[in-house]
Amino acid sequence: MKSDKRMAGRKNGKEPGNESVRHRLLAAATDLFTRKGYAATTVREIVGAAGVTKPVLYYYFRNKEGIYLELMQEAFSRLEELIAGSEGDRGSASQKLLRLCDRLYTLFMENVKVARVMYSIYYGPQQGAPFFDFDSYHLKFKEAVRRIIQEGIRKGEFRKGNPEDMTWAILGAINVAIEVHLGHIELELGREGLARVLRLIFQGISAEKGRRK
Amino acid sequence: MKSDKRMAGRKNGKEPGNESVRHRLLAAATDLFTRKGYAATTVREIVGAAGVTKPVLYYYFRNKEGIYLELMQEAFSRLEELIAGSEGDRGSASQKLLRLCDRLYTLFMENVKVARVMYSIYYGPQQGAPFFDFDSYHLKFKEAVRRIIQEGIRKGEFRKGNPEDMTWAILGAINVAIEVHLGHIELELGREGLARVLRLIFQGISAEKGRRK
Numbered sequence: 187m188k189s190d191k192r193m194a195g196r197k198n199g200k201e202p203g204n205e206s207v208r209h210r211l212l213a214a215a216t217d218l219f220t221r222k223g224y225a226a227t228t229v230r231e232i233v234g235a236a237g238v239t240k241p242v243l244y245y246y247f248r249n250k251e252g253i254y255l256e257l258m259q260e261a262f263s264r265l266e267e268l269i270a271g272s273e274g275d276r277g278s279a280s281q282k283l284l285r286l287c288d289r290l291y292t293l294f295m296e297n298v299k300v301a302r303v304m305y306s307i308y309y310g311p312q313q314g315a316p317f318f319d320f321d322s323y324h325l326k327f328k329e330a331v332r333r334i335i336q337e338g339i340r341k342g343e344f345r346k347g348n349p350e351d352m353t354w355a356i357l358g359a360i361n362v363a364i365e366v367h368l369g370h371i372e373l374e375l376g377r378e379g380l381a382r383v384l385r386l387i388f389q390g391i392s393a394e395k396g397r398r399k
Numbered sequence: 400m401k402s403d404k405r406m407a408g409r410k411n412g413k414e415p416g417n418e419s420v421r422h423r424l425l426a427a428a429t430d431l432f433t434r435k436g437y438a439a440t441t442v443r444e445i446v447g448a449a450g451v452t453k454p455v456l457y458y459y460f461r462n463k464e465g466i467y468l469e470l471m472q473e474a475f476s477r478l479e480e481l482i483a484g485s486e487g488d489r490g491s492a493s494q495k496l497l498r499l500c501d502r503l504y505t506l507f508m509e510n511v512k513v514a515r516v517m518y519s520i521y522y523g524p525q526q527g528a529p530f531f532d533f534d535s536y537h538l539k540f541k542e543a544v545r546r547i548i549q550e551g552i553r554k555g556e557f558r559k560g561n562p563e564d565m566t567w568a569i570l571g572a573i574n575v576a577i578e579v580h581l582g583h584i585e586l587e588l589g590r591e592g593l594a595r596v597l598r599l600i601f602q603g604i605s606a607e608k609g610r611r612k
Binding site: 280306335347355363366379392 | 432433434435436438439493515516518519520521522523524526533534537538548551555556557558560561564565567568570571572573574575576578579581582583584588592595596599600601602603604605606
């Protein structure tokens, strides 16, 4: 929770006191969706954990669907900003990829609970959750990686290979770093580990550099 | 479902008729866990979908927890066999990695629904599901990859790098191939795509081979 100020009782959602209530509701919903799952969480539990009454939730988010969509929208808008912000990046293609992946990993670390909710709903059963277009964001990130790789190939920094396959190799590194953290094993790749794995993919693991695709 | 023979009505679980009932129950539970989630699925729904009565489920699996554990146990025993079977593999380290990953991907494709249940429970909320030690299997697979990589380094096939990081790069490729399939985008890496991505990781994507780690 970003703030634990008590609700100021004002009606205007833009007031700081109400902003705090809104955040309390979002944080409570995230916690419950992460622990119990979306389907098993009730509006009653969310308002109870946030210390407000049901009409307060209805006022800000209309219903459980609304609070879920708002959570996802906030996290994925930040992903979108991150991608847009990377477009003016300078340096080699490798440096750009390292930076883009580092930023995504950092964003993920700041939103681990939301990521967990996303994983369970995206890969698992929908649980009655309303449709959220995760794929469009996944594709945007993939396209950002691919664009940098194509630039790297064009400038001779990367070899003339299949940019799609190269994109998957990079996405594999970021996925594994995220999943090691989401999993329950006492292992952690972290930002440094992710950068090391990416450099390995740039350089390859074979002792001799082949030219085969 | 492997068989749709009617239950033969015999008491002995080893009879073929009963084996078919057991499979019907497992298939029905997998379907429901995948569609509705573990928590939201009831014993009544499982037996309804399998066309049997509750006591039949209790006889074979005791309860919902039992049928879930059996599902996971069956799938992960096959992973264990796959790993054990790979130990006598011949060829270069790259060939062994390609083969091991191909086998895992094939096993996953034969158990997509079980994988989906695993993803939602492992990465998402536990949903009241009994503990299943997914991590021990993940670690076993990771160790199998690492063992081949260390052998590759020792024999000079792979360069002298960090075998742990190399292992993550390989696991990233397999994860991404699996997740592209589990996801909802109109994309598919498939067995061939996975092999291409792995070869890319062997060879690297940089045009010039560096010696830096």
